Amino acid sequence: xxxxxxxxxxxxxxxxxxxxxxxxxxxxxxxxxxxxxxxxxxxxxxxxxxxxxxxxxxxxxxxxxxxxxxxxxxxxxxxxxxxxxxxxxxxxxxxxxxxxxxxxxxxxxxxxxxxxxxxxxxxxxxxxxxxxxxxxxxxxxxxxxxxxxxxxxxxxxxxxxxxxxxxxxxxxxxxxxxxxxxxxxxxxxxxxxxxxxxxxxxxxxxxxxxxxxxxxxxxxxxxxxxxxxxxxxxxxxxxxxxxxxxxxxxxxxxxxxxxxxxxxxxxxxxxxxxxxxxxxxxxxxxxxxxxxxxxxxxxxxxxxxxxxxxxxxxxxxxxxxxxxxxxxxxxxxxxxxxxxxxxxxxxxxxxxxxxxxxxxxxxxxxxxxxxxxxxxxxxxxxxxxxxxxxxxxxxxxxxxxxxxxxxxxxxxxxxxxxxxxxxxxxxxxxxxxxxx
Numbered sequence: 001x002x003x004x005x006x007x008x009x010x011x012x013x014x015x016x017x018x019x020x021x022x023x024x025x026x027x028x029x030x031x032x033x034x035x036x037x038x039x040x041x042x043x044x045x046x047x048x049x050x051x052x053x054x055x056x057x058x059x060x061x062x063x064x065x066x067x068x069x070x071x072x073x074x075x076x077x078x079x080x081x082x083x084x085x086x087x088x089x090x091x092x093x094x095x096x097x098x099x100x101x102x103x104x105x106x107x108x109x110x111x112x113x114x115x116x117x118x119x120x121x122x123x124x125x126x127x128x129x130x131x132x133x134x135x136x137x138x139x140x141x142x143x144x145x146x147x148x149x150x151x152x153x154x155x156x157x158x159x160x161x162x163x164x165x166x167x168x169x170x171x172x173x174x175x176x177x178x179x180x181x182x183x184x185x186x187x188x189x190x191x192x193x194x195x196x197x198x199x200x201x202x203x204x205x206x207x208x209x210x211x212x213x214x215x216x217x218x219x220x221x222x223x224x225x226x227x228x229x230x231x232x233x234x235x236x237x238x239x240x241x242x243x244x245x246x247x248x249x250x251x252x253x254x255x256x257x258x259x260x261x262x263x264x265x266x267x268x269x270x271x272x273x274x275x276x277x278x279x280x281x282x283x284x285x286x287x288x289x290x291x292x293x294x295x296x297x298x299x300x301x302x303x304x305x306x307x308x309x310x311x312x313x314x315x316x317x318x319x320x321x322x323x324x325x326x327x328x329x330x331x332x333x334x335x336x337x338x339x340x341x342x343x344x345x346x347x348x349x350x351x352x353x354x355x356x357x358x359x360x361x362x363x364x365x366x367x368x369x370x371x372x373x374x375x376x377x378x379x380x381x382x383x384x385x386x387x388x389x390x391x392x393x394x395x396x397x398x399x400x401x402x403x404x405x406x407x408x409x410x411x412x413x414x415x416x417x418x419x420x421x422x423x424x425x426x427x428x429x430x431x432x433x434x435x436x
Contacts, residue, residue, distance in 0.1 A: 009046075010068075011047040013067075014147065014151075014183075015042065015043050018039055018150055018151055019039070021070075022039065022150075026119065026153065027118065028126060028130065030130045031130065034133060034134050035149065036150075038139040038145075038146045038149035041140050041146040042139070042143055042146035042147050045140075045143040045146060046143065047060055047064075047143060048143060054142075054301070054330075058268075058270055058328055062268060063242045063268065064214075066181040066212045068181050068183040068214060069183065070153075070182070070185070071098040071178050071183060071213075084175070084203060084205045084237055086201075086421060086422060087424075088421035088424065089169070089419070089421040090421075091168055091169045091201065092104070092107035092108060092113075092168060092169070092170050092171065094156060094158075094171070094173070095172075095175065096154075096156060096172065096173065096174045096175065096186050096188075097175045097176075098176060098178065098184045099152060099185050099186045099187070100153065101117035101118075101154045101155065102117075103117055103120060112161050113158070113160050113161065113164060113166055113170075114158070115156065115157065116157045117154050117155065118155050118157075121157065125159075132189060132220065133155075134220075135220075136222070136248045136250045136276070137218050137219075137220050137274075142272065144244045145218055145246055147185070147216060149218070151183075152186070152187040152218075153185065155187040156172065156186075156187070156189070157191075158170065158188075158189070158190045158200075159191045159193070160192045160193050160196045161196065162193035162195060162196060163193070163194065163196060164193065164197070164198075165197045166196075166197065166198045166199070168199075169198075169201055169419055169422075170199070170201070171200075171203060172188065172200065172202045172203065173205065174186050174202060174203065174204050174205070175204075175205050175206070176205075176206045176207070176208075176213045178208060181212045181213065182214070183213075183215075183216065184214070184215045184216070184217075185217075185218075186215065186217040186218075187218055187219075188202075188217070188218070188219040188220070189219070189220050190220070190221045190229075192221070192222065192224055192227040192228075192229045193224050193227065194227060195226040195227060196224070196228075197227065197228045197229075198229055199230040200229070200230070200231050200232070201234060202219070202231070202232070202234070203236075204217075204233075204234070205237040205238050206237065206239065206240065206241045208240070209239045209240050212240065212242070213240070213242065214243075214244075215241060215244070217244070217245045217246065218246045218248070219245075219248065220248050220250075221247065221248070222249075222250050223249065223250070223252065223255040223256075224252050224255065225253050225279065226253075226254045226255065227252075227255050228255070228256040228257075229256070229258070230258045230259075231247070231259045231260075232259070232260045232262070232417070232422060233247070233259070233260065233271070235261075235263040235264065235265060235266050235269060236262075236264045236265045236429060238265045238266045239265055239266070239267070240267050241266045242266075243268070243269045244270045244272070245270070245272065246273075247271075247273050247274070248274050248276075249273075249275040249276065251276065251277045251278060252278065252282075253279025253280050253281060253282065253308070254279065254280070254281045254282070255279065255282050255283075256282075257282075257283070257284050257285070258284075258287075258418075259275075259286055260287045260288070260289075260416065261273065261286075261287070261288040261289075261290075261300065262288070262289050262290070262413075262426055263288075263290040263292075263298050264290070264429055264433055266296065267296065268296075268297045269296075269297065269298045270298075270301070271288075271298070271300045273286060273301070274302075274303045275302075275303070275313070276305045277305075277308065277313065278308060279308050280308050280310045280311065281310050282308070283311070283313075284304060284311070284314070285313070285416070286302055286304070286313070286314070286317075287317070287416050288317040288329075288413065289319070289414065290318075290319045290327060291319075291430065292319070292320070292321045292322065292325035292326075293321075293322040293323050293433070294322075294323050294324065294325065295323070295324045295325060296325045296326075297325070297327075298325075298326075298327055299328035299329075300317060300329050300331075301330045302329075303332045306339040306344060307336050308338060308339055309338065309339055309340040309341050309342065310340075310341045310342075311343075312342075312344070313342075314344075314346075315331050315333075315345065315346040316416070317329055317348045317349075317413075318348075318350070318410055318412060318413050319348075319349075319351070319359065320351045320353065320406055320409065320434070321350065321351070321352050321354075321357035321358070322353045323354055323356060323357065324356040326357070326358045326359070327350060327358070327359045327360070328359075328360045328361075329350075329360075329361045329363075329378070330361075331362075331364065331376065332365075333346060333365050333367075335365075335367040335374065336368055336369065339369050340370075340371045340372065342369065342372045342373070343373045344372070344374045344375075345374070345375055345376070346376035346377070348361050348376075348378045349379050349409075350379070350380040350381075351382065351383065351406065351409055352380060352382055353382070359380045361378045361380065363377075363378050383406070387405055388401050388402065388405060391404060391405070402434075403431070403434045406434050407430060407431070407434065410430055414426060414427060414430070
C-alpha cells in the first residue's frame, strides 16, 4: 500500500515554523504577548484565498510558488547601500537588510530626532514603544499585518521631538538580500511629536534579481497635534521582489500628512495605505504613480477613515501599463457620523499601452454624515490620438510624441513631490521607463 504524504498549505507551514521559533524572537514579555495574539489571529485568518474580496484581483498564490524560509539578518555594507543612493539627496540614512535595522553612528542627535532598533532601545523608551506597538496596524484586520506582527525580528523606531523641524530628510533603505527563496518582515514605527515637521523617504530595493523573495513590510506612523509629515515610498531597483507594504497612519488634530507611493519595479506589489484622521482640522494627501511593463502586477489599496469633523483628504493616482502588466486601484473613503463638514476627493486615471495590459479600479464611498463634500472619479483608456496627431503635425516623431504625452500624464503626481532631488530622480526614472 502506497503512503501519500498529506499536502501542507503555505499558511500552515508558516504557522508551524513560527510556533516552533516563537520564544526565540526578541522583545519584552509585552511584545511577546502581542506576538502570540497576532499568531493566533493569522492562524484564524489564514492566507487570503481566491474568494477574498480584499485580494480578489491580487491572488497571493504566486508569492508561495516556492517554499520560503524566514530570512536571516545580516550586516549592511556601505557599498551595497550606496549603490541605491539617490543623486543629490542630502539625507540621514538608515538601512534595513532582510528586516535587520542598522542605525548609523551620526545623523541623529537624540534630542530633536532619535532612532533605535529593538536591541538598542533604551529602557526608558521601551514602555513608550509598547504603548504604541500594534495599536494602529491591527493584526485582526489583515493576515499580512498579523504575520508581520508575529514574525518580525527587528523594528526601526524613529521619534521626532515636539516642535522639531528637521533640516534634511530621513532616508530609510529597505533592502532584501538573500541567496535562496526567503520571506522578510521589516517593521517600522515613526512618531512625529506635536508641531514637529519631518520628511521621510522609504526606498525598497533588492540585490538579487534571480531570487524569489517575499517582503512583508509594516509601518505604523503617528502624527501628533499640529505636526506635519511628508512620507515618500519609492519602489525601484527591486526586480523579482514580491512586496506587501502596509502603512498605517494615525493623525491627531490639526496635523498634516502627505504621502507619495511611486512603483516602477517589483514582480508583484501590494500597497496597503490606511489613514485615520482622528482629530479636527486634519489634512491628508495621498498621491500615487506606477509604470508597469512585462508581467508586473501592482495593487494600490487605500483607506481614509474620517472620524472627526472639519477634515480634508485628497487621493490622486496615475498608472501607465505596458505589455501584459496588471494594475489594481481600490480606494475607499469612509466618513463616520461625527465627521461632519468633511471634504474628501479621489481621482484614479490609467493609461493602457497594449491590448494585453489590464487595470481594475474600485472607488468606494461610505458616508454616514450629511454635511460633507465627497467625490470620486476613475478612468482607464489609451493615448489621446488627437493630442498625438497634434504633436506629430509639429514635426515630433511618433515615439517622442508618445513619451511627451505619458510624461504629461504622470506630471500631476510628480509635481506634488516637494523634495527636489527626489523629484528629479523620479523624472529621470520615468523617462527611462517610458523609453523602453
